[in-house]
Amino acid sequence: MKIAVDAMGGNLAPDHVVIGAAQALKSFTEADSLVLLGDKSVIQASCEKLQISHQLFELHHAPEVIGIDEHPTKALAQKQHSSIAEGFHLLKNKEIRAFCGAGNSGAMQMGALFSVKPIEGVIRPSLAGLVPKEDGGYALLLDTGANTDVRQDVLLQFGELGSIYAANMMGIENPRVALLNLGKEEGRGTLFTQAAYQLYSGSSKVNFIGNIDGSDLFNNKADVIVCDGFTGNVASKMIEAFYDLLKKRNFLDDFFTRFNYEAVGGSPILGVNGNVVVGHDASSPEAIKNMILLAYRMAETNFYQKIKVAFGD
Amino acid sequence: MKIAVDAMGGNLAPDHVVIGAAQALKSFTEADSLVLLGDKSVIQASCEKLQISHQLFELHHAPEVIGIDEHPTKALAQKQHSSIAEGFHLLKNKEIRAFCGAGNSGAMQMGALFSVKPIEGVIRPSLAGLVPKEDGGYALLLDTGANTDVRQDVLLQFGELGSIYAANMMGIENPRVALLNLGKEEGRGTLFTQAAYQLYSGSSKVNFIGNIDGSDLFNNKADVIVCDGFTGNVASKMIEAFYDLLKKRNFLDDFFTRFNYEAVGGSPILGVNGNVVVGHDASSPEAIKNMILLAYRMAETNFYQKIKVAFGD
Numbered sequence: 305m306k307i308a309v310d311a312m313g314g315n316l317a318p319d320h321v322v323i324g325a326a327q328a329l330k331s332f333t334e335a336d337s338l339v340l341l342g343d344k345s346v347i348q349a350s351c352e353k354l355q356i357s358h359q360l361f362e363l364h365h366a367p368e369v370i371g372i373d374e375h376p377t378k379a380l381a382q383k384q385h386s387s388i389a390e391g392f393h394l395l396k397n398k399e400i401r402a403f404c405g406a407g408n409s410g411a412m413q414m415g416a417l418f419s420v421k422p423i424e425g426v427i428r429p430s431l432a433g434l435v436p437k438e439d440g441g442y443a444l445l446l447d448t449g450a451n452t453d454v455r456q457d458v459l460l461q462f463g464e465l466g467s468i469y470a471a472n473m474m475g476i477e478n479p480r481v482a483l484l485n486l487g488k489e490e491g492r493g494t495l496f497t498q499a500a501y502q503l504y505s506g507s508s509k510v511n512f513i514g515n516i517d518g519s520d521l522f523n524n525k526a527d528v529i530v531c532d533g534f535t536g537n538v539a540s541k542m543i544e545a546f547y548d549l550l551k552k553r554n555f556l557d558d559f560f561t562r563f564n565y566e567a568v569g570g571s572p573i574l575g576v577n578g579n580v581v582v583g584h585d586a587s588s589p590e591a592i593k594n595m596i597l598l599a600y601r602m603a604e605t606n607f608y609q610k611i612k613v614a615f616g617d
Numbered sequence: 618m619k620i621a622v623d624a625m626g627g628n629l630a631p632d633h634v635v636i637g638a639a640q641a642l643k644s645f646t647e648a649d650s651l652v653l654l655g656d657k658s659v660i661q662a663s664c665e666k667l668q669i670s671h672q673l674f675e676l677h678h679a680p681e682v683i684g685i686d687e688h689p690t691k692a693l694a695q696k697q698h699s700s701i702a703e704g705f706h707l708l709k710n711k712e713i714r715a716f717c718g719a720g721n722s723g724a725m726q727m728g729a730l731f732s733v734k735p736i737e738g739v740i741r742p743s744l745a746g747l748v749p750k751e752d753g754g755y756a757l758l759l760d761t762g763a764n765t766d767v768r769q770d771v772l773l774q775f776g777e778l779g780s781i782y783a784a785n786m787m788g789i790e791n792p793r794v795a796l797l798n799l800g801k802e803e804g805r806g807t808l809f810t811q812a813a814y815q816l817y818s819g820s821s822k823v824n825f826i827g828n829i830d831g832s833d834l835f836n837n838k839a840d841v842i843v844c845d846g847f848t849g850n851v852a853s854k855m856i857e858a859f860y861d862l863l864k865k866r867n868f869l870d871d872f873f874t875r876f877n878y879e880a881v882g883g884s885p886i887l888g889v890n891g892n893v894v895v896g897h898d899a900s901s902p903e904a905i906k907n908m909i910l911l912a913y914r915m916a917e918t919n920f921y922q923k924i925k926v927a928f929g930d
Contacts (some may be wrong), residue, residue, distance in 0.1 A: 493847065517854050521858060539855060542834055544832055545832040553868075559862075
C-alpha cells in the first residue's frame with residue numbers, strides 16, 4: 305500500500321514532515337511505502353541534516369510549492385508541479401491509496417474537489433474534525449470549514465457521510481447523529497437547521513437523535529455532530545484555543561490532553577474519490593506522524609469506497 | 618431608581634431570586650428600590666422560609682408564571698399577568714428603570730421586542746454575552762442567540778450596538794470591533810460575513826479591525842466580537858461547558874474563573890427601548906445578584922438612551 309505526504313506542507317516543512325514521516329513508517333508493513341512529495345534536493349538536504357536516510361521513502365519530485373497565503377484555486381491552477389497538485393495527480397491515477405498534507409488547506413480542499421472530484425451523489429464533500437468526549441473517545445464534528453453556506457439537504461448528507469466514517473473508521477456501531485443547534489427543542493435554529501431537522505426525522509439512513517447545543521459538545525450525547533462549516537470552524541478553533549490555554553497552565557489530564565489536535569493529526573475530507581487528510585499548518589512531527597497514520601488507516605479501510613457504495617455510485 | 622426582577626424566573630425560583638436580590642440590595646443606595654415580580658404569597662413564603670424580610674423589597678403581584686418550556690410568543694400573549702409580561706408593562710410605562718429575569722429567555726426576548734419595542738433605526742436588537750480575555754477584562758460577543766439568520770446590515774449594526782455598550786458600560790475607549798469568521802483574511806466566510814466586511818470597511822461609526830477566528834476569542838485582539846446568533850450561541854455555550862469541565866477538575870485560576878457566567882449574571886439586550894438583562898435559567902443566587910447589579914448599572918448609565926441618541930431617535 306502506498307501513501308503520500310506533502311513534504312513541503314506546514315510552517316516547518318520539510319523538516320517536521322521528514323521527522324514525522326520517519327516515525328509513521330514504524331507502523332507501516334514491509335509491503336507499504338511512503339511517498340514524500342516536494343523538491344527532491346530540498347527533501348534530501350533535510351534528511352541529511354536530520355540524519356534520516358532518504359532511502360526510507362519514495363521521493364516524488366515536485367519542484368513548486370504553494371505558499372500558505374496563496375489563493376488556493378489560482379495557485380493550484382498555476383502550479384501544476386507543486387507538491388499538492390502532484391499529490392492529487394497521483395491519487396487521481398490510483399498510484400497512491402491516500403494523500404495527506406499540512407500545507408495550504410484551501411488548496412488541499414480545492415485539489416480534492418477539482419482533481420479527484422466529489423463522489424457521484426455527494427452534493428458537498430465535507431471536512432471533518434474530532435471532538436473529545438469526556439468519558440472517552442471522540443465524536444466526529446462536520447463540517448469544520450469547507451462549506452460555509454449550506455442548505456438542509458447538505459446538512460443531511462453531512463450526517464450520512466459522518467455516520468459512514470464513524471462506523472468504518474471509529475468503530476462506532478449505529479452512530480448517533482445530532483444537529484448542533486442553539487437549543488435542544490425541535491424548531492430551533494436557522495431556517496436551514498429547522499428544515500434539516502425535518503429531513504433527518506424522515507431519513508432511514510442515519511440514527512438521528514435530534515438537536516444538541518454548544519454545551520453538549522463534550523458529553524457523549526452524539527457520535528456525529530452536524531453543523532455548517534462556519535459554526536464548525538469556530539467551534540474547532542475554540543477547542544484549539546482552549547487546549548493552548550490549558551497547556552500554558554499545565555492543566556492537562558487524560559481528557560484535556562485529547563483536545564490537542566496533534567493527537568489526531570488531521571481532518572479527513574469525506575465524499576471525494578480518494579482518501580485525503582488535511583493537516584494543521586503548524587504541525588509538529590507528532591502531528592505529521594498521526595496525519596500520515598490516519599491517511600494509512602483510511603486507505604486500509606478502503607474508506608472512500610464505502611462512501612461510493614453507500615451513495616450507490 | 619427602581620429596578621425590577623422576575624422573582625419566578627429560573628429553575629430555583631423564587632428562592633434563588635430572593636437570596637440574590639437581598640445580596641444585590643447591599644449595593645443599592647437609600648433612594649433605590651428593588652421590585653420583585655411574581656405571586657405575592659409565594660414570594661412572601663419564600664422570604665419567610667429564608668428568613669429574609671419581604672419588606673426589603675417592593676412586591677408587585679403577578680399571579681401567572683411562564684414556564685421555561687412554554688412557547689415564548691404564545692405564553693406571553695396568553696399570560697398578560699405573568700411576572701415577565703408585568704415586568705415589561707412596568708418598563709414600558711417607565712415605572713422602572715431596568716428589568717431583569719432568569720426565566721424563559723425566549724419570552725424575555727419577545728417581551729423586549731413586542732412590549733418595549735426596538736429603538737427606531739435598529740433592525741434587530743441583539744443579545745450580548747461576555748467572553749473573558751486572558752490578559753484581563755472581557756470582550757463583548759454579540760449576537761448570542763436572539764438572531765439566527767442575519768444579513769450584512771444587521772451584522773454591521775451589531776458592531777455599532779456593541780461599541781456603544783463597550784464604551785458606556787465597560788469603559789473601553791474606541792472599542793476595537795472584529796467580525797468572527799473562519800479565517801482572518803478579507804473575503805473569508807459566508808456570503809453575509811463577506812458583505813458585512815465591506816460595510817464595516819466603509820463605516821465611520823465603528824473602529825473595525827477586520828476578521829478574527831475562533832482561536833482569537835480569548836486573546837484580546839478585539840473588544841467587540843460580532844457574529845450571527847447561531848454561531849454566538851454555540852460559542853457562548855461552549856464557554857459554559859469549558860467552565861463546567863474545569864470546575865469539576867478544580868482547574869480554576871483567575872482567568873478560568875471568569876468563564877463562569879455567574880460572575881457576569883446575565884446578557885443585556887441591546888437596541889430596545891428599555892434596559893433589559895436576561896439571566897441563565899440555572900442561575901444561582903450569586904448569578905441573580907450580578908444580573909440585578911448589571912441591570913442597575915445599565916439604568917444608572919441610562920444605557921438604552923445612549924443607543925437612542927446614537928441612532929438619531
